[in-house]
Amino acid sequence: MKILHAKLLLGSMLITLSINPIALNAQGCVAIRHFSSCVGNSLENNLLGNGDLQIGMNYRYFKSFRHFRGTEEESDRVTNNTEVINHSHAWDFFLTYGISDRFYTSITIPTVINARSSLYEHGREERNSTFSRGLADIRAGVGYWLLDPIKHSGGNMAVGIGIKLPTGNYNATDIFYNVGPEGSPEVRPVDQSIQPGDGGFGLTVDFQFYKKMTTGLFAYGGGFYLLNPRETNGIRTFRETLSPLLENEAIMAVPDQYSVRTGLSYSLSNALSTSLGARFDAVPVKDLIGGNEGFRRPGNVLSIEPGLAYFLHNLTLNLNVPFAVRRDRPQSVTDRQTEISTGTPRNGDAAFADYLINFGISYRFTKSKTMEIDPSLMDTFN
Template identity: 75%
Template sequence: MRATQSLTILCFIVTSFLGSQMARAQGCVAIRHFSSCVGTTLENNLLGAGDIQIGSNYRYFKSFRHFRGTEEEPDRVANETEVINHSHSWDFFLTYGVTDRLYASITIPTVINTRSSLYEHGRDERHTTFSRGLADIRVGMGYWVFDPVKHMNGNLALGLGLKLPTGSYNASDIFYNVGPEGSPQVRPVDQSIQPGDGGFGITVDFQFYQKIAERFFAYGGGFYLINPRETNGTRTFRETLSPILQNEAIMAVPDQFSLRAGVSHAFGANFSGSLGARYEGVPVKDLIGGNKGFRRPGNVLSIDPGIAFMKNNFSLNLNVPFAVRRERPQSVTDKETEEMTGEPRNGDAAFADYLINVGISYRFGSKKVKVDPELMDEFKN
């Protein structure tokens, strides 16, 4: 088998599990859309010097199931009082091979979001608010710890990136029955559908793969977004719902994280599949900076099946993670309110049952990566 074919097989086998890395966040009111700047497909990141990979990833979810802690509140759906978010997001990315081990990437995300609720419109009528536009751009670099040419059976990549506050974090729409004498009023939309969060952020990223059998690879990856800014100044109007929510009057700029692991397998010349788990969410407290302002902390554990198609320089992948555990833990403001009133307090959040991630990419190669002939036997059919 030729060297270039061996590299293609390696990229192909693992493409299916990292194919949705650009759109990782499980659909959830608690967890806004975010993707790591360098956590694209393995095939994207195994580049020779001067190679360029371009592509796009699409994500959709509908969140509507309400949870407090890990307990679902099914009466919200039964009584038709649930909050329903529809989220569409497109990430457009470009990755450049600086060397065979070092790569740089830029991700330009866009979103279209809708949010239907009763409580935001006087509680008697259901109305929908809307947001769209550019989200927060990410730039970053990644580095393969081991030489990909000599370590095709396993490797580890580490990444570091910067999130720019390019998305609107005070997008507004019309809210009904909330103004003077029940008139409509223009207000910022809910935090969950704001295109941006208003803060400069730092991302740390990793991904790894390890061959475990012929055409079988174990994989893993994840990122953590550090958002040092505490609040962004955008008013939530939550204090108008109840005086005890005064500490939630301004939106926070929270951290976010995601972890994935599983197994990938090549089924033939052009198709591969993967099965794994992912755990992602918004923490109760940030690593750096304060924790004032309103946030909905939450986390989701999902089973994550995927399938990928790859031919020559073109790749297409689909992942449909579905939730098996959802949690909306007690926030900092929940605890403050509980201490102040002496009454238990744990806000809720609406989560999705599943999300859809679709990715497509094309690679422009300036040269082919050379593979050590001693490794050829490892990738023969």
Template identity: 70%
Template sequence: MRIHLIRVAILILFCLTTNSMLAQGCVAIRHFSCSVGNNLDSNLLQPGDFQLGMNYRYFKSFRHFRGTEEEPDRVSNNTEVINNSHSWDFTLNYGITDRLYAGITIPSVINTRSSLYEHGRTERHLSFSRGIGDVRLGVGYWLFNSETHMNGNLAMGFGLKLPTGNFNATDIFYNVGTNGEPQIRPVDQSIQPGDGGFGFTLDFQFYQKVSTGLYSYLSGFYLFNPRNKNGIRTFRETLSPILENESIMSVTDQFSVRGGFSYSLSQTLSASLGGRFEGIPVEDVIGKSDGFRRPGNVLSIDPGIAFMKDNISLNLNVPIAVRRERPQSVTDIETEQQTGTERQGDAAFADYLINFGITYRFKNKSKKEDISIINLN
């Protein structure tokens, strides 16, 4: 019975995918996860276990919001900004003890952005970026002994974000020179592979058995980015003199919280349904919040399905946005105070995301076969 419960718990918890930061588009919410991933299955490791993983994410953002109100005329007038984002997280986790674990996440991205306003407002063109993102390193610890708390547990984690991603990716922008000639400029903040700042994360992961086969889950993290601005020019001041305070990119905090319920359909298959709330805050917790940012948040319904057999695990989640908000930024408020005219920028969001993950566990063969998660078959 004990082994069966552990098997069920792992299947249920695998629905908590590694991609925490999922939303969407012009809001510069990059594909982000905790340094050791938010996949609890990846963190329920025995001493000496390794687990390799890959998580793929895709979204297309094109719906513009100002506050919580959509601006549908942007699509009907063909003036919308369209971001297409493909990203891959490659993870390696290691069980130090049955409660302490460590991991590394190496992200890779390919992004495109189609717009009119960045190309003289006369022609629609595409800008492009690709490369390694910001690498994360981290550790986590389960607060309770899994031997005596099989039906529920809580883990706390700490991670470091390194500025390994290119935060000055450039492309050709058309009709923007003095005489309408093309120029090479940095691409928009939302498709830059990195943000240029050292950061750190605090995260938590919780699960609790509700009844046979049914578990509740809750997880979240906050990324602290103390750096104020990264020195990369946005060229927004060339669009209007009132955007002078948005001429340099800000280095932003990020956050995510998700929770719900998951149910074991069989010994190899489970399904989950929950919610996500994630975004970019208006102001950072540590340091100044000057420069250009598009703060925003998304509330999503988060259905998922997971399959696990032997050492291989697969999962699919498709979060669907139900509420999107682009609040006033610090620079919006500054401009409004200086001009006496209401000012609030807009941002584009996606309708949904596609997330697919796969992991493979290399078990410590020196462990006895009757120990906890090792003996599942």
């Protein structure tokens, strides 16, 4: 019977799943927070032995510019140069520690740089940009594998719970032009979509699973839900200055978010794997807990997500690029309120991206111990 370093072996197995923990990727103005589950949804990063430590960084970028109202694209916005353009960069620095072979805990410290270009926020006469940067909302949590990872290497499921802290600035400001007295510039809070934080304490629940289908081929899946009980954060949007009908959207909401994903991953070699899956990311119209007043852009995105991962000893690199195939900006609570009060149909719009770039790098520090692995399980790791 071969003697193998247990965590090196487990890392080799799960890297075939190459699941990047950066999400929620609801692609644009709808995704007001570059957010992931508190314990991440990366199988490989969470499969740790007692005393193992994983550190890493995940980077995400997208450009949102395609406007949707419901599932219909308003292509004239780009043609007429009236589209809103968001450039979003996020770096999540994380640390995960194996409390035991089945329990793990993790903390994620996110930072962001965002830019937003628009006409309507600057008097509608000229295009200008606003910016935000800095620390976002820190997340921490714990997870548990339901089965022993060594004995059940062909399939397993983990569940987790965590908290989101309101550490990010949710009142970031910049200069808006042509909006003050006599068209003067004025300092105001930037749009909800580029605020580094949302101002609420949150609770997340998550799950993740993998299942061996045949040698080298795995099915994977997972998801999380963020509950944000706080209804509004008190920050003014200034939307009511655009129209009296938007009075009910004068204050920013603190909405829930969720994401689910599933797919297949295939090991090309001991060091390289590829994956293809689908994901669904959303900001819901209504929260599970708390009220639903204030301004939010609800929306959801269905994406096809190819991925590639590389594993060398304890170093992991992965790249995932979700491509949007369906985008939807449903009617919000405030849209419905306005429709009822005016008798005129109303459904706000939102800008979405065509794709995202998710890149991750991590390194695992393992304890200097070995354990015996049943030879019948060896093909699982190839």
